[in-house]
Amino acid sequence: MTDRPSYLPEHLGLLPNAEAAEFLTEGLLAGREDTPSLKLNRVTEPLPYTDRRGELRPVRDLVEDAMAYCRAGGLKATQADAWLAPRLHAALRLTRREAADPGFWNYLALGVAPDYVVWRHLSDAKVAADRFRGQYHKQAFARLWWAAELFRDGSDYSPVVTACANQDIMNTALRMSVINHRPTAQAIVRLVAKGVITTGREVNALMGAVNASAATLMYDVIAPDVERESRPLLDWIAEAEHARQVSRQELPAGPDEEPTPELSVSALVDYFSDLFADAPVRGRDLDLGLEAVEETD
Amino acid sequence: MKVYPYRRLTGNVSWRVDSAQLKTEGEPWEDVESKYVSTVERVVALGPNDDRPDWTQARLRLSANLPAKAVDGGSPWQDVKVVAVLTERATNTRTAVELSPIATDGRELTGELYLHRCDLLDRATLAVHVVATVGGVRGRVIATTDAEWFVDVIETAPSLARELDVKLVGFESGASRLRRFKDSPWVVDTTGRIPAVRVNTDFDGLEGLMGGEGGNGAEKTVRELLLTQMCSEVWTAVFHSAVGDLEIEEDGTPLFPHGWQGEVLRAMLPDIHPDRDPEDALREIHAARTGTSATGWGELQPRIHFAASKRAGVPRTLSTTIRDLERLTQGDDA
Numbered sequence: 303m304t305d306r307p308s309y310l311p312e313h314l315g316l317l318p319n320a321e322a323a324e325f326l327t328e329g330l331l332a333g334r335e336d337t338p339s340l341k342l343n344r345v346t347e348p349l350p351y352t353d354r355r356g357e358l359r360p361v362r363d364l365v366e367d368a369m370a371y372c373r374a375g376g377l378k379a380t381q382a383d384a385w386l387a388p389r390l391h392a393a394l395r396l397t398r399r400e401a402a403d404p405g406f407w408n409y410l411a412l413g414v415a416p417d418y419v420v421w422r423h424l425s426d427a428k429v430a431a432d433r434f435r436g437q438y439h440k441q442a443f444a445r446l447w448w449a450a451e452l453f454r455d456g457s458d459y460s461p462v463v464t465a466c467a468n469q470d471i472m473n474t475a476l477r478m479s480v481i482n483h484r485p486t487a488q489a490i491v492r493l494v495a496k497g498v499i500t501t502g503r504e505v506n507a508l509m510g511a512v513n514a515s516a517a518t519l520m521y522d523v524i525a526p527d528v529e530r531e532s533r534p535l536l537d538w539i540a541e542a543e544h545a546r547q548v549s550r551q552e553l554p555a556g557p558d559e560e561p562t563p564e565l566s567v568s569a570l571v572d573y574f575s576d577l578f579a580d581a582p583v584r585g586r587d588l589d590l591g592l593e594a595v596e597e598t599d
Numbered sequence: 600m601k602v603y604p605y606r607r608l609t610g611n612v613s614w615r616v617d618s619a620q621l622k623t624e625g626e627p628w629e630d631v632e633s634k635y636v637s638t639v640e641r642v643v644a645l646g647p648n649d650d651r652p653d654w655t656q657a658r659l660r661l662s663a664n665l666p667a668k669a670v671d672g673g674s675p676w677q678d679v680k681v682v683a684v685l686t687e688r689a690t691n692t693r694t695a696v697e698l699s700p701i702a703t704d705g706r707e708l709t710g711e712l713y714l715h716r717c718d719l720l721d722r723a724t725l726a727v728h729v730v731a732t733v734g735g736v737r738g739r740v741i742a743t744t745d746a747e748w749f750v751d752v753i754e755t756a757p758s759l760a761r762e763l764d765v766k767l768v769g770f771e772s773g774a775s776r777l778r779r780f781k782d783s784p785w786v787v788d789t790t791g792r793i794p795a796v797r798v799n800t801d802f803d804g805l806e807g808l809m810g811g812e813g814g815n816g817a818e819k820t821v822r823e824l825l826l827t828q829m830c831s832e833v834w835t836a837v838f839h840s841a842v843g844d845l846e847i848e849e850d851g852t853p854l855f856p857h858g859w860q861g862e863v864l865r866a867m868l869p870d871i872h873p874d875r876d877p878e879d880a881l882r883e884i885h886a887a888r889t890g891t892s893a894t895g896w897g898e899l900q901p902r903i904h905f906a907a908s909k910r911a912g913v914p915r916t917l918s919t920t921i922r923d924l925e926r927l928t929q930g931d932d933a
Contacts, residue, residue: 319790324776345774397717398690438691452691477846482686482693506849517740518603520730522695523682524738530694532655532715 304330304420306362307339307413313356315346316405317412322435325412331429333420337412346409355395355542358414364393365415367550379422383446384466388459390443391450392554395542397535398451407444408435418442439477452481453491456559461491463553468494470505478509480516485525488562489570498575503584511581512574524573525566534558605733606675608742614663614681614727616748617709619643621654628658637757641748644757659712659750663698663727669741670705676731676741681708685750687723688857689792716752721792723750761859764795767809771801787833789840793859794833820923823916830911837863838903842884853885870906871899 317325325342329335349356368386372379400406411419411434419442423433432440438448449472453465465471471494481487490512493499499508538557548554615638619631629651635644645657663681668674681698698710714723729742749759770777777797780786784802788795800806808822841860845853855861855877865877872880886892887899908914 320776320788321774323790345776398692399717399720402689402720448691479686479688479691479693482691483695518605519736520682520695520728520738520740522684522693523680523697523730526695529713530715530718532717536655536717 304333304417305336306366306415306417307337307342309339309343310358310362310414311343312358314349314358314361314406315343315409315413316349316403317342317346317408318405319408319435321345322405322408322412326431326434330416330420330434331431332427333424333429337416339413342413346413347405349406350400353543355393355539360393360547361390361410362414364389364548365418369418369421371550380469381467382422383449383469383472384463387446387450387466388454388462388553388556389548389550390446391454391459391462392548392556394447395539396447397539401444401447401451402438404435404441404444407438407441407447410443411435411441415443437477439472445472445476449476450556452476453487454556455484455488456561457556458561459553459556461488461495464491464495468500468505470502474502474505474509478513480509480513480521483521483525484527484562485566485570486512486521488567489525489574492567492571493574493578499578504578507581507583508574508578511577515577521570525570526563527566528560528563531559605736605739606741608666608669608676608729608731610666610668612663612665612669612681612727612729612742612744614661614683614744614746615641616643616725617660617662619645619660620658621645621651622656622658623651623653624655635755635757640757640759641746642757642759643748643750644754646751646753646755648755655716657714657716657750659714659725660709661696661698661712661727662707662709665706665708665729667706669729676733678737679705679729679731679741681710682728682730683710683712683725684728685712685714685723685725687719687721689720690718692718692723714750719750719752721751721753723752724748725750761793764791764793765798766795767798767800767806769801770797770799773797785829785832787836789837794837794840796829796833816923816927820920820927824920827911827913827916831908831913834863834867834907834910835903838867838907842888845881845885847885853881855881867903867906867910870909871902 325337327335330337365386368382368389371377371385372382396406416434419433420429423429423442430436430440433442435441436444438444446466449466450459450462453462455461465475471490475481475490481490490508493508494505499505535557616636618633619636620628621631622628631643631645632650637644643659645654647653661683665679665681669676669679683696683698685694686692694712694714696710696712698708700706700708712725725748727744728740730738731741733739733741751757754761768777770781770783777786781799781801783799784805785796785798788797798805798809808818809825837859841856841863844860845856847853855864864881868875868877868880868884872883875883883892883894884899887894887896890896
């Protein structure tokens with residue numbers, strides 16, 4: 303199995319897309335080879351910042367603990383997502399501008415923790431290349447960070463845990479731009495938390511309906527969010543200099559931003575519930591048909 | 600054409616960005632010179648330069664005009680609102696702001712949209728929607744204006760078209776991935792934020808030719824032709840790169856990508872399939888590429904080549920070159 307890189311420098315770096323390609327070997331994607339860490343670190347670029355949040359060691363430790371957490375608890379690798387997403391977000395303390403650089407995520411996947419990517423995403427003896435270098439909703443670490451960023455409610459990461467515990471939310475909802483409206487994202491998580499939607503087909507049906515409805519209905523108007531302030535985020539980033547390592551037991555606290563207005567979230571929960579009741583869910587009608595047959599038997 | 604289950608507003612909703620202001624940490628707001636706000640190109644350029652090294656927050660002043668029927672007493676729309684929405688896909692940023700009427704008839708509106716530098720990577724889109732209560736349903740989008748603006752936080756010139764990122768580098772001495780191309784005059788890289796061309800300075804004489812301003816007639820002619828050729832290759836490369844990385848919906852419909860990939864496809868598809876609308880053309884191209892269409896991928900290549908060379912201005916440059924060459928030879932003869 304792919305192991306931890308033999309060389310780990312002190313600071314994280316950027317591995318541009320063009321450079322990352324040459325490390326995506328067949329052997330790595332099959333989980334058989336390690337990454338050539340010395341060679342890799344020769345082509346990385348330095349981070350645009352030099353503060354302590356750029357230290358490599360805390361990130362490496364966190365990822366190892368995520369694997370240990372699953373192994374110790376007898377959990378599946380997919381269950382690492384809900385544990386790691388909020389903690390990774392709180393450990394990295396990035397702005398969205400910084401997080402939009404794919405080179406950062408390429409470096410985490412290839413330079414810091416290729417063993418994690420293989421452990422988490424190996425299926426049918428192969429890891430899809432976009433788990434190492436890919437779009438934000440596919441790449442092994444970018445998807446966790448963006449899930450945490452888009453589903454957190456201000457400083458509260460608990461909606462992130464709910465969202466990441468459902469692989470269908472991660473696979474379907476995360477790539478849709480409707481969730482860039484905070485109250486919409488919160489309403490969807492609440493429907494998952496309440497158990498209104500659980501299966502993959504239900505998530506797909508709901509997301510399809512929410513997306514289609516957004517073409518004629520402006521959620522920003524029926525469920526307004528508070529005005530965005532960047533100060534709490536920038537303060538939180540500055541605190542990284544003195545912050546302790548993120549807790550392995552407790553959920554960390556995110557930037558002290560204003561929470562999503564409750565009225566807006568509950569308005570959308572009601573609206574989405576109605577949409578979902580009318581949405582065609584693949585298999586739902588079939589189930590009804592089967593029940594009907596059973597009754598006549 | 601889309602069908603809506605309610606009455607939509609027809610007629611012109613005009614709007615624009617009137618001005619912009621920037622704020623640096625701990626400093627007061629400062630006006631952005633009007634030369635950075637182009638109503639022709641519909642671009643606000645807020646990239647860093649000597650006037651404004653580093654800003655943290657920007658404020659855009661917007662104004663909009665509604666047609667009279669939008670606010671007539673007898674209209675089917677109540678509670679008409681004009682909402683500006685700024686989005687950037689790369690950062691998943693979405694900011695909406697409602698404009699307020701400045702006169703009693705409610706047709707003229709203004710508003711201010713705030714954006715934060717830390718939320719934006721390079722280019723955000725600004726669109727305006729008219730929203731109303733229709734038949735008791737709140738928040739219906741009754742019109743979306745055609746005109747989008749871009750807010751560019753990297754460029755300093757408010758221009759819709761983006762300059763190619765062209766850099767001169769020595770391939771033999773440069774990054775290892777370039778070394779294997781050491782005998783190539785240039786390479787096109789489509790993996791970055793915007794497509795880039797790397798010109799090989801280790802290729803004898805190329806730097807002088809490409810970088811030169813003057814030169815004799817023949818040199819100028821060759822340079823022009825070379826640049827055009829390079830552009831054509833860029834268009835071909837970006838097209839293949841964009842079409843090779845499409846997101847596919849569950850039902851098999853390919854989606855237009857965001858960013859330059861989407862722009863490239865929208866620009867080139869009308870030349871590849873002139874008789875189809877863009878969505879249809881994209882589906883056809885995707886089918887051809889994946890081998891599920893009657894038209895093969897191979898048969899499409901001349902069309903892609905045609906679209907790329909048209910974008911790059913190859914036909915125009917080539918005909919000029921041929922004329923120039925004729926003139927040069929005539930000069931030699933004399």
